């Protein structure tokens with residue numbers, strides 16, 4: 001194999017986009033599904049970590065710490081290889097990706113949510129209770145929404161990180177942008193062209209998200 | 225005990241108390257004892273003012289009435305029912321008890337109108353249109369008809385506290401609790417809030433008011449309870465308490481207030 005050092009094959013570059021676009025659909029689907037699952041799970045974990053019961057709090061905290069302290073790549077492999085060996089449950093690579101990333105992202109989000117909820121003055125909850133609301137109603141109507149606006153910037157940043165981190169699923173053969181791109185490179189040897197096309201793909205999708213996160217940060221980040 | 229100054233209208237008429245604190249005690253989770261065997265009664269239509277130095281347990285006492293704090297001993301009787309019993313639904317009791325906080329505690333993410341309507345909508349499952357109509361009525365009552373669409377943060381402190389009063393009234397409570405409702409306000413805004421409270425009192429609302437506004441206590445209260453160190457020091461009509469305080473500690477408390485800003489009303 002002779003490494004090509006000069007020349008940029010525009011045709012190869014251009015024809016990379018069609019397959020990469022299919023990968024992009026997978027990347028977006030992964031990101032969205034993981035987020036849709038992680039938000040409610042993250043809220044649940046946050047509430048468990050704010051529970052009055054010591055044991056509940058300890059278990060929830062332990063769970064979150066494990067997911068936060070280990071690399072996603074390991075988590076992905078663990079669910080892919082170890083979980084089936086331990087439980088006999090074999091998941092498709094796509095489901096492995098969903099489970100591992102949801103475990104990871106919901107743990108991170110729970111920390112964000114917990115801090116957000118704790119930042120709302122307890123008197124706000126008391127005001128809601130004194131209007132005859134149940135504790136659940138107080139959270140849904142008064143505390144939750146206020147916490148939500150406060151954590152929105154951090155949430156947006158987690159979203160952008162997740163979008164980029166999903167590239168790791170290529171290691172377990174889920175056909176996202178990275179997997180398709182790396183396959184394409186192996187088949188065509190058009191390393192320069194394919195990797196550049198991949199970069200543009202991530203940039204086109206990721207840049208607006210990053211900008212949106214910045215805007216949210218400016219709009220809601222520095223209150224109080 | 226029985227001089228003419230000390231007769232209590234409501235008690236004389238033989239009405240059952242609406243709220244009765246019967247020897248209640250309370251301690252915070254850190255072990256700090258905040259109330260010791262505190263007893264006093266609030267009759268329907270009465271305005272009871274709680275006075276006492278900082279840290280004497282006034283806030284804790286009214287938070288117990290609202291069951292935001294659990295009493296550790298004694299009975300708390302609301303409308304004839306001992307609400308310290310295990311099977312009592314706290315949420316149902318709170319629906320009947322309005323509360324106004326020192327720092328207003330309006331919900332910052334809702335319009336002023338929604339702040340007032342939200343209690344009936346969520347807690348009482350009232351139709352939205354009905355709740356908003358009531359909310360508009362109550363905003364008019366506290367003189368803020370034109371502020372329904374703005375956020376609470378766009379209002380002055382005095383306006384916010386009037387909205388908070390309207391919000392509590394929207395639940396059509398049987399008793400209203402006020403925890404130093406004017407203490408967080410600039411002096412020029414105190415009057416507008418007290419005026420609303422005075423109007424409520426005239427309409428016959430039962431009220432328990434923690435306040436340092438001695439003129440209000442003197443002129444509006446039917447009954448005054450003086451507390452110190454989690455205990456009741458003395459209670460009586462405002463005339464009697466202000467003109468012939470029996471306890472040295474009451475006199476000392478008034479003396480300190482006078483030193484501070486000469487607020488003690490006479491006659």
Ligand SMILES: Nc1ncnc2c1ncn2[C@@H]1O[C@H](COP(=O)(O)OP(=O)(O)OP(=O)(O)O)[C@@H](O)[C@H]1O
Pocket residue numbers: 252253254256257258276277278279280281282283284285
């Ligand atoms: N959350 C808490 N945890 C522990 N101790 C508390 C708490 N809140 C109040 N206390 C203590 O309980 C006692 C009674 O407090 P409380 O707030 O009821 O007094 P207060 O009469 O309302 O005083 P103030 O006029 O300053 O509002 C005080 O000694 C106070 O320090």
Ligand SMILES: [Mg+2]
Pocket residue numbers: 282283284403404
């Ligand atoms: Mg207080």
